[in-house]
Every structure is written in structure tokens, then in C-alpha cells.
Amino acid sequence: MATSQANVFTVVSKFYDEYVTTTPQRLKIIDAYLAYIMLTGIFQFGYCLLVGTFPFNSFLSGFISCVASFVLAVCLRVQVNPQNRKDFLHISPERAFADFVFAHIILHLVVMNFIG
Amino acid sequence: MAGESNIRTALSNPAGWQSLLSFSILALAYLAAFSSRLFAVIRFESIIHEFDPWFNYRSTHHLVNYGFYNFLNWFDERAWYPLGRIVGGTVYPGLMVTAGTIHWLLNSLHITVHIRDVCVFLAPTFSGLTSIATYLLTKELWSQGAGLLAACFIAIVPGYISRSVAGSYDNEGIAIFALLFTYFLWVKSVKTGSIFWAGCTALAYFYMVSAWGGYVYIINLIPLHVFVLLLMGRFSYRIFVAYCAFFILGLLLSMQIPFVGFQPIRTSEHMASAGVFALLIAYGFLKYLHTHLSSLTKSEMRSLFFFAVAASAAAVLMAVVYLTYAGYVAPWSGRFYSLYDTGYAKIHIPIIASVSEHQPTTWVSFFFDLHVLVCTFPAGVWFCIKKINDERVFIVLYAISASYFAGVMVRLMLTLTPVVCILSAIAFSNVLERYLVDDTPKVHHIEDESEDDEEGDKRNKSKDLYDKAGKVRKIRHEPSGEPESLGGNVKTIVVMAVMMILMMFAVHCTWVTSNAYSSPSVVLASYNHDGSRNILDDFREAYYWLRQNTDDHSRVMSWWDYGYQIAGMANRTTLVDNNTWNNSHIALVGKAMSSNETRAYEIMKALDVDYVLVIFGGVIGYSGDDINKFLWMVRIAEGEHPKEIREGDYFTPQGEFRVDKAGSKTLLNCLMYKLCYYRFGEMQLDFRTPPGFDRTRNVEIGNKDISFQHLEEAYTTEHWLVRIYKVKKQDNRVRLDHTVRKTDIKPKTKFTSRKSGKRKRGFIKNKMLIKKGKRPSSKNKKPSRKTSSKK
Numbered sequence: 001m002a003t004s005q006a007n008v009f010t011v012v013s014k015f016y017d018e019y020v021t022t023t024p025q026r027l028k029i030i031d032a033y034l035a036y037i038m039l040t041g042i043f044q045f046g047y048c049l050l051v052g053t054f055p056f057n058s059f060l061s062g063f064i065s066c067v068a069s070f071v072l073a074v075c076l077r078v079q080v081n082p083q084n085r086k087d088f089l090h091i092s093p094e095r096a097f098a099d100f101v102f103a104h105i106i107l108h109l110v111v112m113n114f115i116g
Numbered sequence: 117m118a119g120e121s122n123i124r125t126a127l128s129n130p131a132g133w134q135s136l137l138s139f140s141i142l143a144l145a146y147l148a149a150f151s152s153r154l155f156a157v158i159r160f161e162s163i164i165h166e167f168d169p170w171f172n173y174r175s176t177h178h179l180v181n182y183g184f185y186n187f188l189n190w191f192d193e194r195a196w197y198p199l200g201r202i203v204g205g206t207v208y209p210g211l212m213v214t215a216g217t218i219h220w221l222l223n224s225l226h227i228t229v230h231i232r233d234v235c236v237f238l239a240p241t242f243s244g245l246t247s248i249a250t251y252l253l254t255k256e257l258w259s260q261g262a263g264l265l266a267a268c269f270i271a272i273v274p275g276y277i278s279r280s281v282a283g284s285y286d287n288e289g290i291a292i293f294a295l296l297f298t299y300f301l302w303v304k305s306v307k308t309g310s311i312f313w314a315g316c317t318a319l320a321y322f323y324m325v326s327a328w329g330g331y332v333y334i335i336n337l338i339p340l341h342v343f344v345l346l347l348m349g350r351f352s353y354r355i356f357v358a359y360c361a362f363f364i365l366g367l368l369l370s371m372q373i374p375f376v377g378f379q380p381i382r383t384s385e386h387m388a389s390a391g392v393f394a395l396l397i398a399y400g401f402l403k404y405l406h407t408h409l410s411s412l413t414k415s416e417m418r419s420l421f422f423f424a425v426a427a428s429a430a431a432v433l434m435a436v437v438y439l440t441y442a443g444y445v446a447p448w449s450g451r452f453y454s455l456y457d458t459g460y461a462k463i464h465i466p467i468i469a470s471v472s473e474h475q476p477t478t479w480v481s482f483f484f485d486l487h488v489l490v491c492t493f494p495a496g497v498w499f500c501i502k503k504i505n506d507e508r509v510f511i512v513l514y515a516i517s518a519s520y521f522a523g524v525m526v527r528l529m530l531t532l533t534p535v536v537c538i539l540s541a542i543a544f545s546n547v548l549e550r551y552l553v554d555d556t557p558k559v560h561h562i563e564d565e566s567e568d569d570e571e572g573d574k575r576n577k578s579k580d581l582y583d584k585a586g587k588v589r590k591i592r593h594e595p596s597g598e599p600e601s602l603g604g605n606v607k608t609i610v611v612m613a614v615m616m617i618l619m620m621f622a623v624h625c626t627w628v629t630s631n632a633y634s635s636p637s638v639v640l641a642s643y644n645h646d647g648s649r650n651i652l653d654d655f656r657e658a659y660y661w662l663r664q665n666t667d668d669h670s671r672v673m674s675w676w677d678y679g680y681q682i683a684g685m686a687n688r689t690t691l692v693d694n695n696t697w698n699n700s701h702i703a704l705v706g707k708a709m710s711s712n713e714t715r716a717y718e719i720m721k722a723l724d725v726d727y728v729l730v731i732f733g734g735v736i737g738y739s740g741d742d743i744n745k746f747l748w749m750v751r752i753a754e755g756e757h758p759k760e761i762r763e764g765d766y767f768t769p770q771g772e773f774r775v776d777k778a779g780s781k782t783l784l785n786c787l788m789y790k791l792c793y794y795r796f797g798e799m800q801l802d803f804r805t806p807p808g809f810d811r812t813r814n815v816e817i818g819n820k821d822i823s824f825q826h827l828e829e830a831y832t833t834e835h836w837l838v839r840i841y842k843v844k845k846q847d848n849r850v851r852l853d854h855t856v857r858k859t860d861i862k863p864k865t866k867f868t869s870r871k872s873g874k875r876k877r878g879f880i881k882n883k884m885l886i887k888k889g890k891r892p893s894s895k896n897k898k899p900s901r902k903t904s905s906k907k
Contacts, residue, residue: 018408056378060371068364071397075311075357078400083407087353091310099311103361106315110368 026093030077034070041066061114068107076100134260141264142251146244149271152626153240153281155634162236162283165636167677167694169285170684173235175203176212176285180219180231187212188374194689195679196701197671197723205374206697210294210326211287214238239280239289247271249296250534256303257500257507258542261549266541274628275485275533281629283636288530291328296534298324298334299514302362303507309354311361318365325370332385332452333531335370337517338362339392341510346399350506356400363393383446387439391432398428455524473527482522484632485529487624488617489540496539499546515539547614551607638681640738652736658838659685661831662727670726675709675742675749676702678729691723703756706749709742709788710761716787717826720843727830728841732792734810734817735801735836741812746788747773776815784819791841794822794829799836 023031044066048059079088079096088096156165164173179187190203219234247267255263270276279288298320305313325331342359345351367389370380380386402424406417439445447453454460458476462469482490497515500508515535522532635641640652662672663686671689672682679693692702708719720728733741742749746766753761765782768774775783775793783789793808797820800807808817830842871877886892 015405015408022408057371060378060381061368064364064368068368071360071364072311074397074400075361078353078357079309079311084353088309090308096311099315103311103315103365106319106365107368110365110372113372114368 024082026080027077030073030080034073034077037066037070037073041070055116057114057116061111061116065107065111069104072100072103072107138260138264142248142267145247145251145264145267145271148268149243149247150240152272152629153243153277155281155630156636157236157282159634160636160639160641162233163636163638164232164235164285164684165281165283165638166286167680169235169283171680171694172211172285172287173232174680174684175207176215176231176235178203179212179216184213184216195683195693195695196698197689197691199698199701201695201697205377206695208287208325208327208329208375209373210323210328211238211285211290213326214290215285235285236283239284239286240282242290242293243271243276243280246276246293246296246534249293249300250537253296253300253303254538254541256300256307257511257538259545262538262541262545265544266538269489269537269541270534272622272625272629273486273489273533273537274625274633275529275536277625277629278485278633279530281633287328291324291330292530292534294320294324294327295330295334295531299510302338302358303510305358305362306355306506306510309352309357311357314358314361315365317358317362318369321362321366322369322372325376326373329451330531331370333517335366335380335386335389337510337514339389340517341513342396343392344509344513345506346395348509350509351399351403352506353400355506356396359396360393363389382444384440384448385452387436387445391436394432395429398432399425402428455521458524474525477523477526477529481526481529484628486533486536487621489536489621492540492543493536496541496543499542500539511535511538544614544618548611551610551614553607652835652837654833654835654837655681656685657833658729658831658840662686662688662729662840665831666727671724672727672729673705673708673720673723673725674729675705675731675745677745678731682729688727691725699752700756703753706753707757707761709746710750710753710766710786712785713787713790713825713827717843720826721846725843728791728827728843730788730791730839730841732796732836732839733812734792734796735799737811738837739812741792741837742788743775743792744812749788774815775810775813775817777818779818789819790822790824791827791839793817793819794824794839796836797821 041063044059044063048063053059076096078084079091080093091099164170175187175190178190182190188204188209191200192203193200195201215231215234215238218238219229219231222229222234247270250270251263251267253263254266276292279286280292298317301313301317301320305317321331321334324334338359342355345355367380370376371378381390402421406421436445440447448456450460450464454474486493493515497512500512504512518528518532518535521528638655640654642650642652644650659682662682666688668687669689671691672686673691674682676692676694676696679690679695682688682690683693692698692705696702704719704723708716708723711719731738731741732743733739734743747763750761750763750766754763766773766780766786768778768780773779773783775789793810796810796817797808801809801811806816808820809815810817824841826844827841828844829839831840832838884892
């Protein structure tokens with residue numbers, strides 16, 4: 001048991017070291033943005049648990065806005081990551097960012113309509 | 117010289133010819149699709165068909181007259197009489213908004229088209245667009261040649277025409293276009309992995325959600341596709357990006373439609389997509405960790421990875437099951453559950469079971485609607501499986517699921533038709549590619565096949581293979597002898613056979629469209645011996661009588677089939693209509709129709725009914741009348757009032773349903789029977805048959821002298837097809853049940869007064885006679901008792 005625990009700790013610390021050293025600057029910015037979105041989502045959900053779901057469509061629109069921003073940023077990160085170049089041959093990072101902006105326009109228009 | 121060579125190079129530009137050819141083929145397919153659907157308009161007139169389109173037309177009319185927000189917030193108090201209907205929240209607005217937008221656009225360009233014409237011709241227009249969408253989808257899946265074939269197939273195939281003729285203004289007309297366009301965009305997203313295409317897929321999905329309740333099919337098929345790709349080990353980041361972006365945007369967009377509301381996160385039908393979303397995120401995250409932790413041993417990582425993925429999948433499944441049991445997530449609704457358990461609807465929801473479109477499909481329907489395509493469709497599936505890639509998995513899954521659903525319910529033949537067209541086109545394209553290829557070592561081929569570019573490539577490749585493989589190739593081609601000449605003959609024969617099959621397909625489709633799917637069903641037509649046409653316009657005659665001769669606020673009771681038509685054409689308030697959202701209300705109407713007149717009058721008084729409308733086909737032999745539907749009325753009424761209505765009462769002791777003298781007494785005295793056969797007993801249609809001979813049931817009716825106490829006949833149409841009765845108000849003076857006491861008895865003896873001459877009033881009795889001067893005589897002086905008592 002001790003060895004497996006040691007294993008988990010070593011795995012996590014190794015992962016952290018590798019992450020800090022090998023990921024490029026761009027991806028770290030996106031990861032920081034992801035962490036911020038996740039915090040916002042957690043706060044929203046916590047607030048909903050406290051106060052209740054009365055204007056349910058407002059809660060849904062806010063929460064799904066967080067989730068969608070998170071998902072779209074994850075997709076952007078995946079597309080921009082140089083390791084995944086062979087999966088996205090025809091999509092340059094600039095094109096990926098433009099698609100990201102397009103999806104966000106749709107997202108925010110719908111959120112504005114749904115928030116009530 | 118230079119100019120000539122320029123023209124020559126321009127004319128021999130195969131890519132240019134190819135695009136010109138495909139453009140003209142698509143334009144011809146659009147025209148074929150549009151004109152093939154116009155039979156009913158040419159034979160009759162530009163009119164809305166059937167039943168459901170009349171409601172859609174009425175809503176579109178409301179939208180055009182009162183504006184979009186008034187349409188979304190419309191509360192219709194002229195339907196479902198005491199209850200009303202919240203139209204904005206119970207309708208899929210895509211159809212009305214599309215027609216309204218086209219109408220607004222044309223009118224703002226001062227092309228003043230009436231909204232009825234826009235509605236009638238909307239379905240053919242969108243069917244042309246459907247063939248273009250099918251072309252795009254098949255081009256992504258296979259090749260451009262297959263795409264053109266698929267476009268031509270879906271333009272004329274009867275399975276799709278049946279729901280999209282001119283005049284059939286129904287959701288499926290635009291929904292199939294939205295379905296195929298969404299699938300095309302999804303396949304494009306999977307191929308490119310770009311968020312742009314996924315966003316476009318979400319927008320097309322939003323249009324589909326607004327158009328039809330069958331969007332549930334898309335939101336279950338796409339997650340199934342992703343799940344099967346995961347199982348096959350074909351995960352790639354493109355699928356991750358495509359599905360995650362599509363799901364989250366599509367979820368939010370689908371909740372904008374008021375009718376859908378919060379269902380996407382609350383009902384079981386949508387849980388599959390959410391589950392696959394969670395699973396895919398878990399898988400992607402684990403794969404990301406996997407790439408980072410490559411320092412550890414590969415096998416250990418792999419086993420850990422698989423374990424983690426399986427654990428996350430199990431966790432997602434457990435969560436969904438828990439939520440369903442805890443009540444947060446609603447179980448599968450009856451409409452979709454009956455696709456899985458086909459016996460469910462007959463027992464629990466008789467209304468769903470009674471609709472003729474929901475019956476299981478017969479083999480005849482498959483051939484009738486799809487002709488030779490249903491035979492080449494499995495061949496197309498096989499070709500897709502043989503050369504599998506990510507998007508062909510999708511089409512194979514679509515084919516399998518659509519085949520199952522089409523077998524369960526006739527109505528769902530419509531969702532099978534596009535995939536059959538696509539896969540048959542792939543099969544035919546394969547055959548034609550193989551047999552139109554000319555293996556002779558020539559460079560120019562001026563044959564009239566459409567796959568010019570790809571043919572050139574394939575020819576070169578096969579020539580190379582022929583040269584390279586050398587001996588092996590030679591042995592294979594040995595039995596054919598001289599490869600050019602004999603091969604050429606066989607190939608020509610095969611190509612000609614395929615052409616003949618396709619021409620027979622086109623002839624069959626046109627014949628089916630002309631004979632089977634082009635009747636407006638509001639107007640009936642029959643043909644005499646000399647070919648001349650006899651039009652029976654009874655329905656419209658009755659509805660217009662109602663429109664012009666009754667008060668605007670009067671209520672009409674009829675069976676729910678005719679509710680939309682009455683509301684649309686007669687513009688009167690109805691009690692129940694085709695929406696069938698309230699089973700108890702329909703059961704009340706069914707109970708009124710199945711009870712005797714007194715009980716029925718109580719129900720009609722409670723519901724404020726002014727007119728009753730029935731359809732009777734006994735004079736012309738129309739088999740879709742209310743007596744043939746009567747048993748369903750009884751069953752639905754029995755479902756709600758089992759103590760008062762029993763289905764067994766309406767059958768003879770031997771178990772038959774008969775309307776002649778041997779019929780059961782309950783049937784012969786119920787309101788529906790009386791309404792249909794009132795005065796029919798005196799009518800003799802033919803000298804060979806007795807009076808009161810019902811041509812539909814082919815029997816002489818049992819109860820001929822019918823009289824009404826609370827109803828009176830208001831109108832019967834020319835061929836007795838529609839009969840309208842007025843419900844009389846209660847009498848001013850209610851007749852008593854017991855016998856009335858006689859107060860005018862004349863006495864037998866004549867009355868004589870006991871007041872005789874001497875006893876009359878004003879006379880003094882025993883008056884003393886007094887003469888002056890004489891003494892009163894004593895003998896008259898007899899005091900009577902009476903006189904003294906009177907003092």
C-alpha cells in the first residue's frame with residue numbers, strides 16, 4: 001500500500017514537473033484561463049445549491065455558459081497543441097482561434113436570449 | 117493559333133466540365149423533385165391537404181397577421197373548448213417561421229404571394245434543397261458520382277414524396293432537409309475536426325429542433341456514432357473537438373424552443389448524449405495524461421488507462437440510472453417507448469395505437485416506397501463496411517437503426533428513405549465505376565459518364581497495377597481471353613442492364629406518386645366508366661355551410677380526426693382535435709358518441725355543444741367514416757369510464773360488430789348510430805337493394821325509425837358524407853313523467869240549485885199575510901224553526 005501511495009505521489013510530482021517544463025507558453029495561458037472558468041463554474045453551482053433554482057433558465061444559461069467556455073477553450077488547446085499537429089493538418093492556430101471566436105459569438109448570443 | 121489552343125485547353129479542362137455537369141445535374145434534380153410533387157395541384161387546386169396541415173396553416177396565418185411575438189404567446193381559445201390550447205408552447209415553430217419568413221421576404225420585394233400559396237409550395241421547394249443536401253452528404257462519404265446519383269434518387273423516391281407533396285404542409289417537409297443538412301455538417305466536422313463546422317452543425321441542429329419532434333433521433337445517433345468509434349479504438353482529437361463543441365452549443369440552442377424547454381437535461385431521451393459527452397471528456401483527459409506520463413512503463417500505463425476509462429464509463433452509467441430512479445430524470449415517454457416495446461401502446465395508450473400511421477410496416481410498403489433501392493441498399497452497407505473509416509461508421513449506424521425503426525412503424529419509413537438513397541447510390545456508383553472503366557490503353561475518352569477525373573486516375577492506377585503485378589494479373593485475366601473486346605461487351609451489357617433498372621425505378625416512382633400519394637383527402641374523386649371524373653366535395657361543402665350559417669361563437673363536437681379541418685375551414689370552436697393532448701377530454705366525447713341520446717345530451721349540455729358533426733360513408737361507400745372508427749371511440753371512452761362503457765356491449769353475442777338487425781341493442785341505440793342513419797332507412801339507392809342499405813358495410817341497417825328528442829338535423833351534404841345536427845336548447849316547460857291530472861271532467865247530472873221559488877234569497881219565508889182591518893188568522897201563524905233560529 002505504501003508503495004502504491006508512493007507511486008501516486010511520484011506520478012503526480014513527475015507529471016507536474018513535466019508539465020511545467022515541456023508545455024509551451026501559449027498552452028499555459030489557455031490552462032490558466034481554464035482554471036479561472038472552472039472556478040467560476042464551481043461558484044455558480046454552489047450559489048445555485050444555496051439559493052435554489054428559481055429562475056431555472058437563468059441558472060442554466062449561466063452554468064452552461066461556463067461549461068461551454070471551458071469546453072471551447074479545451075478544444076482550442078487541443079487544436080493549438082503542437083503534439084496534435086498530425087490530427088489537425090488543415091487547421092493552423094490562427095484558424096483555430098478564429099473558429100473559437102465564432103463559436104463564442106454563437107454561445108453568447110444564445111446565452112443572452114436564454115438568460116431571461 | 118494561340119487563341120485556338122487557349123480554347124482547346126479551356127474546352128478540354130476536365131475539372132471545369134465536371135463542375136458544369138454536376139451543377140446541371142443538381143439543377144435538373146431540383147426541378148424533378150419540385151415538379152414530381154405537383155400532381156395534386158394540377159388535378160385539383162392549390163389547397164392544403166389532409167388534417168394536420170390545416171392547423172399548421174392556421175398558425176402560420178396567425179403568425180403573418182399578428183406578428184412573431186403574438187404567435188409565440190398565442191393562447192388558442194377556439195380549440196379544446198373549455199380548456200383552450202397554449203399554442204406557443206406546444207408547437208414546433210420552425211415550419212411556420214420558415215413559411216412566414218419566405219412570405220415576408222417575397223412581399224417586401226413586392227411579389228405579393230398569398231400565404232396559402234407559400235404554404236402549399238413550401239414542401240416541394242424544400243425537397244429540392246433536400247436533394248442538394250443529400251448530394252453534399254454523399255460526396256463527403258464516398259465520391260461526387262455517388263452524390264449525384266443520391267440526389268437524383270431522393271428527388272423522386274416515393275417514400276419521401278408521400279410526406280412532401282405540394283399541399284402537404286407538415287413538419288416533415290422541412291425536417292428531412294434539416295436532418296440531412298445536419299448530418300452533412302456533422303460528417304464534415306468529424307473529417308476536419310474544426311470548431312467552425314461543429315458550430316454550424318449546432319446551428320443546423322437548432323433548426324431541426326425547431327422543425328420536428330424527430331430531432332431526438334439526431335441527438336441519439338450522433339452520440340452512438342461517437343461511442344462506437346470509441347469502442348472501435350478510433351478515438352482522435354478531431355472527434356473530441358467536433359462532438360464536445362457540437363454537444364454543448366446544441367444543448368443550449370435546443371432549449372430555446374419553448375416546446376422543448378428543459379427536456380434536454382431532464383428526460384431519458386437526451387441522457388445518452390450527455391453520458392457520451394462526459395465519457396468523451398474523461399477519455400480525452402486520460403489520453404492527455406497518458407501522453408505526459410510516457411516515462412512510466414507502457415503496459416502498466418495502458419492497463420491503468422483502460423481501467424480508468426472503464427471506471428469512468430461505469431460511473432457515468434450509474435449516475436444516469438440513479439438520476440432516473442430518483443426522479444430527477446423522467447423515464448422514456450410513451451411515444452418513444454412504444455418503439456422499443458411495440459405492445460405497450462395498445463394496452464396503455466390507445467390513442468397512439470389507433471393512428472393508422474403508427475401500425476407496423478408491411479413488406480409491401482418497403483417495395484412500394486423504395487422499389488429497387490431496397491435491394492441495393494444492403495450492397496451499399498457492405499461496401500461501406502469494407503472500406504471503413506470514421507464517417508462511414510456513421511452511415512452504417514444510421515442504416516441499421518433506421519431499418520429497425522422503419523420496421524416498427526409505417527410513419528418512420530420516412531427516416532429510412534434518405535439512408536437507403538445514399539447507400540444505394542454508393543452501390544450503383546461502385547458498379548458503374550467498375551463497368552464504365554475502359555481498360556484499353558487510350559488517353560482520351562469521350563464517353564458520357566460523369567466521373568471524369570476520378571476515372572482518369574483509376575484508369576492510370578489500374579494500368580500501373582496491370583504492368584507491375586505482371587504474372588499474377590495475367591493469370592486472373594486469362595479466362596476472359598482478349599481483355600479489351602470481351603471485357604468491353606460484358607461491361608456494356610452490365611451498364612445497359614443497370615440503366616434499364618434505373619429507368620424502371622423512375623417510371624415506378626412517377627406512377628406511385630401519381631396514383632397513391634397525390635390525393636388531397638379533403639376532396640374525393642372517382643372516375644366513371646368513360647373516364648370522366650366525378651368530384652365529391654362534401655367536406656368543404658359542410659365546412660363552408662358551418663362557416664356561413666352558424667354563429668361565430670358556436671361550438672362543434674366531432675371526433676378528433678376532423679378538429680383541425682373544422683377549425684381551419686369552418687373557423688368554429690372545436691372540442692377535440694388532432695393534437696390529442698388530453699385523453700380524458702377525448703374520452704368524454706367518445707362517451708357522448710357511444711351512449712344513448714339522453715346520457716349524451718347531458719354531456720353535450722355540460723360541454724356547451726351547439727352542433728354535432730359526423731362523417732357517414734354509407735351512401736357512396738366511403739370506408740373512412742365514423743362508424744368504421746366507432747370501436748376506437750368506444751375503446752378510448754372505456755379507458756376512462758370503464759363502468760359505463762363496455763366494449764363487449766357493442767358486439768353481437770357471437771362477437772361480431774354488425775349494424776343490421778342482428779346488431780347489439782346498445783349499438784343500435786347509441787348516439788353515433790342514430791346520427792349516421794337518421795332518415796337513411798327511407799332512402800333507397802338502387803332498385804336491387806332494400807331501402808336503408810349501407811354501401812360501406814354492405815348490409816341493410818337494423819334500426820330504421822330513428823327520432824331525436826334533443827337534436828335536430830341541420831345539414832346533410834350532397835352525398836350524405838357529412839351530417840351536421842343542431843343541439844336543441846332545453847324546453848321551456850319540462851314534460852312531466854307521470855300522467856297529468858285531468859281537470860276538465862264534465863258532470864253527468866245537470867246541476868239544479870236548491871234555491872226554489874220559495875227559498876230564493878230576498879224572500880221572506882212564511883211571510884204573514886196581513887189584510888188591513890182583519891185579524892191575522894191563527895192557522896198561518898206557524899212559527900217555523902228556521903225563522904226563529906235566524907233571529
